[in-house]
Amino acid sequence: MIELKNVSIDYPLDHVDGASLKSALVNGFFCRRPKANYYRAIDDVSLHIPNGERVGLVGLNGAGKSTLLRVMSGIFQPSHGTVKIQGRVSPLLDFATGFELHHTGMENIRIRLMLLGESKASIDEKIGEICEFSELGDFLNQPARTYSTGMFMRLAFATSTAINPEILIADEVVGAGDAQFAEKAKQRIEKLLSGGRTTVISSHSMGLIRQFCTRVVWLHKGKVLLDGPVEDVLKDYEQRAPTMAR
Amino acid sequence: MWLFREFKLAVDNFNIWSYLSVSDVKNKFRRSKLGVIWPVLQQLAFSLGAGVIWAAVFHLKPEEFIPFLTMGFAIWGFISGSMMEGCSSFVVAHGYLKQLPLPQSIFIFRTVFTQLIYLAIGIGTALAVLLYFGKLHPLGLFYALPGLLLLISYAYGAIGTLAYLGLRYRDLQHGLAGIFSLLFVITPVIYPAQVLIQKGLGFAIYMNPFSSLIEIVRVPVLTGNFADGSHYLIAGIFAAVLIVCRFYLGSRWGRYVPFWS
Numbered sequence: 001m002i003e004l005k006n007v008s009i010d011y012p013l014d015h016v017d018g019a020s021l022k023s024a025l026v027n028g029f030f031c032r033r034p035k036a037n038y039y040r041a042i043d044d045v046s047l048h049i050p051n052g053e054r055v056g057l058v059g060l061n062g063a064g065k066s067t068l069l070r071v072m073s074g075i076f077q078p079s080h081g082t083v084k085i086q087g088r089v090s091p092l093l094d095f096a097t098g099f100e101l102h103h104t105g106m107e108n109i110r111i112r113l114m115l116l117g118e119s120k121a122s123i124d125e126k127i128g129e130i131c132e133f134s135e136l137g138d139f140l141n142q143p144a145r146t147y148s149t150g151m152f153m154r155l156a157f158a159t160s161t162a163i164n165p166e167i168l169i170a171d172e173v174v175g176a177g178d179a180q181f182a183e184k185a186k187q188r189i190e191k192l193l194s195g196g197r198t199t200v201i202s203s204h205s206m207g208l209i210r211q212f213c214t215r216v217v218w219l220h221k222g223k224v225l226l227d228g229p230v231e232d233v234l235k236d237y238e239q240r241a242p243t244m245a246r
Numbered sequence: 247m248w249l250f251r252e253f254k255l256a257v258d259n260f261n262i263w264s265y266l267s268v269s270d271v272k273n274k275f276r277r278s279k280l281g282v283i284w285p286v287l288q289q290l291a292f293s294l295g296a297g298v299i300w301a302a303v304f305h306l307k308p309e310e311f312i313p314f315l316t317m318g319f320a321i322w323g324f325i326s327g328s329m330m331e332g333c334s335s336f337v338v339a340h341g342y343l344k345q346l347p348l349p350q351s352i353f354i355f356r357t358v359f360t361q362l363i364y365l366a367i368g369i370g371t372a373l374a375v376l377l378y379f380g381k382l383h384p385l386g387l388f389y390a391l392p393g394l395l396l397l398i399s400y401a402y403g404a405i406g407t408l409a410y411l412g413l414r415y416r417d418l419q420h421g422l423a424g425i426f427s428l429l430f431v432i433t434p435v436i437y438p439a440q441v442l443i444q445k446g447l448g449f450a451i452y453m454n455p456f457s458s459l460i461e462i463v464r465v466p467v468l469t470g471n472f473a474d475g476s477h478y479l480i481a482g483i484f485a486a487v488l489i490v491c492r493f494y495l496g497s498r499w500g501r502y503v504p505f506w507s
Contacts, residue, residue, distance in 0.1 A: 012505050021415035070504070074347035077501040089347060098341025102273045111269070114262045115346050143273070 002049040002072050007081035010038035041067040043222040056209035057202035058237055059219035060246055065202040066171050073169050090116050090165030095156045105140040105155050112159045126162050134158035161188050170201045248493050255351045263352050267359035286371045309379045316375045317464045318435040320368030326426045328361050332405035333412030333419040340507035354406045383470035393462030396481045403488025410495040413506050433457050455484035
């Protein structure tokens with residue numbers, strides 16, 4: 001169960017790259033206080049997602065979909081409003097980041113699964129299947145920095161999708177790798193999505209959403225524009241979205 | 247309350263942060279055949295080389311001075327390493343912090359544990375040197391335990407505080423590198439504190455919490471007795487202040503960490 005009440009997110013802009021101490025000291029010396037600069041990425045959103053519901057999130061680029069998914073995962077704390085999450089969330093957001101390049105593929109698989117909340121027993125059980133699925137063979141004992149882009153994506157995909165979460169939150173999951181791997185990946189995603197668990201996915205693929213979701217939320221400029229049954233929302237979205245201003 | 251919650255987090259997530267630390271250490275030395283022998287050799291070369299020369303400069307006996315120097319060097323490595331690596335605790339974990347809902351403390355514990363592994367290697371080397379020169383006191387390590395506990399508390403506080411500061415101010419690590427090369431000179435790492443006290447510069451020792459942190463571990467190991475009480479007090483206050491800073495920053499800046507990462 002996920003419940004958002006009047007949630008707003010003010011994204012801090014001036015510190016995004018990490019401000020420098022030197023400039024802070026200079027400002028402090030001249031008693032200047034630079035005004036905090038925020039961008040309202042999510043604006044007063046209230047949503048209730050009961051257990052077992054599968055929700056699709058649609059909207060133009062920059063509508064706030066990824067930010068909202070991070071709020072629902074418990075990564076971003078809301079600037080205003082409250083968030084209640086019941087159940088263990090495993091987010092599949094940007095699964096190509098968050099790997100240690102100097103660690104071997106095998107170590108990265110273990111680390112990722114531990115961080116996703118899997119127990120040691122379940123990791124030992126899954127690791128063989130993940131190694132096989134990733135088709136990396138002996139490269140699993142090499143540091144991840146030696147991998148090609150395709151190998152890296154296969155490792156990331158195989159690991160991140162090997163979980164069994166109570167709540168699945170996924171951002172634009174698409175297949176990875178060549179035609180052969182993409183087919184395998186598609187089946188795996190479909191298996192993950194068709195479990196009876198609470199699911200929120202964002203996607204630009206209306207086909208994927210029609211196939212798996214029972215409800216669609218249309219996000220525009222950080223606000224919920226429409227929220228309802230799949231066909232009702234998607235019909236409107238496909239008609240109006242292409243001509244809307246971002 | 248906060249401390250208790252933090253302790254519970256450490257226990258609950260022990261296998262995550264210990265695995266991260268151990269693989270950090272392993273990977274650092276994976277590319278070389280000698281592996282973990284490298285830091286040992288490096289420390290030995292420095293202590294023996296510098297020990298012989300400086301013993302001559304300061305008119306000290308090499309068999310007294312070299313064990314002293316090796317211990318000091320091992321502890322100093324931990325003190326400065328904690329501050330320097332603390333700055334990047336969250337920076338290197340940005341991929342995790344932005345993608346997964348994790349307690350930030352995991353990445354603080356990871357750096358503390360990594361530094362502790364290096365400290366263990368350093369002290370192990372120093373003990374071997376002590377043994378070689380016949381200076382190993384049987385009860386020395388036992389007397390050093392309270393000092394070691396304070397030293398670890400310092401490391402936790404320093405790493406926790408700097409994890410937040412280093413994420414917010416990305417140039418902090420470079421700034422600290424400069425400060426620490428100065429501190430290395432004014433802290434009695436490579437020369438005995440008595441040298442300064444005899445010259446009437448004792449205040450430089452007692453004003454400098456880093457010298458207390460060294461003394462509370464080094465004096466017991468070398469002499470088999472507790473260090474001067476004031477050193478425990480100074481080191482304890484210093485560690486407590488850092489721990490308070492860590493929780494203050496955690497409560498004020500914690501929610502911004504995923505945005506800044």
